[in-house]
Amino acid sequence: MTTSGSPISAADVAKVARLARLDIDNAHIEHFTEQLGKVMAHFADIDALNLDGVTPMTQPYPLVNVMRDDVEMPTLDTDEVLAAAPAAEERRFRVPPIIGIEG
Secondary structure, X not given: OOOOOOOOOHHHHHHHHHHOXXXXXXXXXXXXXXXXXXXXXXXXXXHOOOOOOOOXXXXXXXXXXXXXXXXOOOXXXXXXXXXXXXXXXXXXXXXXOOOOOOO
8 A cells, every 4th residue: 555645556566567477667567557546446436335235246137047947858769860870889870080090
């Protein structure tokens, strides 16, 4: 915390940039210090609000499952489907190998 009224200093920004292994020059440090100061000031505005009657939430709208119910329905006959396949083995589709083939 700084004494100039800004909640963040250029030294804070430079330290965080160094810890994050970001290579930024002094002009960028000053720019980011100004931007982060504005963000922190906005948080101060939010902290000043009277939120006593507001219930904490994780999102603004309730979650609704948009997926349909899983209902069992008739399916195609396995033997009929495999009869139409180019190759089948042990009641499964047989496909050519894709791993280990030299190109």
